[in-house]
Amino acid sequence: PMTIRAAIVGYGNLGKSVEKLIRAQPDMDLVGIFSRRSELGTDTPVFPAASAADHAQDIDVLFLCLGSATDIPEQAPGYARHFTTVDTYDNHHLIPDHYATMDAAARQGGNVAMISTGWDPGLFSLNRTLASALFPDAQQNTFWGKGLSQGHSDAVRRVPGVRRGVQYTIPNEEAIVEAKAGRGAEISATSAHVRECYVVADEADHAAIREAITTMPDYFAPYDTTVHFISDEVFERDHQGMPHGGHVVTSGDLGGSRSSVEFVLELESNPDFTAASQVAYGRAAARLKAEGKTGAFTVLEVAPYLLSPVALEELIRRDV
């Protein structure tokens, strides 16, 4: 099997987790990290993000660990022209647009662009498609949290005046019980979750920041959203962990019998788990590229064995 030469762009929560997990792979070497900053406090080689294209010949797969709110739309197509890329783009409403843009960019460079990996989108997408395909009339609901959404936290941090920010997603627990019992038809993501933001910012900016967050399309406008302003000390004390998790609950009738399917995640670290998914899909992206494939792929189009460092023959013996 090939040794995959990997690199990272964007050394934030996700980038640090991807670095840690690439090091744990038997078939991957970490070539370097591309960053806007020069001092990252890691012994991995660091290069200016602007110089990434100069290194394209040394890299089989580039992990885009950028924010989805603005970085990915602005930067990802440029990387896809020079590299096979893997991203965790999670603004669901705009994923079809992202797919088309990345497909064109990747094909231009003869590369693969593996998009929207992670857990939602990502593993939850896989389970939503798999579970709903089993039932003629599936009832399906997705729940997240209670936990820290990195995508929503990134979106909060991009609001002018926000110095530090996080967002917690809180599900209505009764809604989860109802969905598990097959009574989820009236339950929607926006009715079943509230969003709580914690922000450090100057008092003079509070009103404008609250308005910008609560009216933000896709991320917050459809939800009951609350913005709390806190001090830097309280932020430091109370908002360091990034746990998360969720459920995809699917049920229905199968010609007279009822069945239900539940896919549950409990994550001590959202970045670490997201990185685990992104790294596995990075393996698949490098293999698809090596097979001569080009263009964009979502997790729905990737055969599961491509995710594993274990040979297919062994997987058939072990897992089938």
Ligand SMILES: NC(=O)C1=CN([C@@H]2O[C@H](COP(=O)(O)OP(=O)(O)OC[C@H]3O[C@@H](n4cnc5c(N)ncnc54)[C@H](OP(=O)(O)O)[C@@H]3O)[C@@H](O)[C@H]2O)C=CC1
């Ligand atoms: N699909 C899924 O299940 C999941 C998806 N995600 C996605 O991962 C994304 C990244 O999350 P996270 O790592 O927590 O975000 P961070 O804010 O911690 O990191 C983003 C990184 O992007 C780089 N960057 C590039 N341009 C800019 C810019 N203009 N301003 C700020 N940073 C910039 C920075 O790296 P540097 O300074 O080194 O250049 C920064 O550290 C989220 O936005 C979310 O959409 C996260 C979890 C789950």
Ligand SMILES: N[C@@H](C[C@H]1CC(C(=O)O)=NO1)C(=O)O
């Ligand atoms: N993409 C999410 C992963 C899950 C969490 C989530 C939410 O809390 O709204 N939606 O999808 C993230 O960035 O953490």
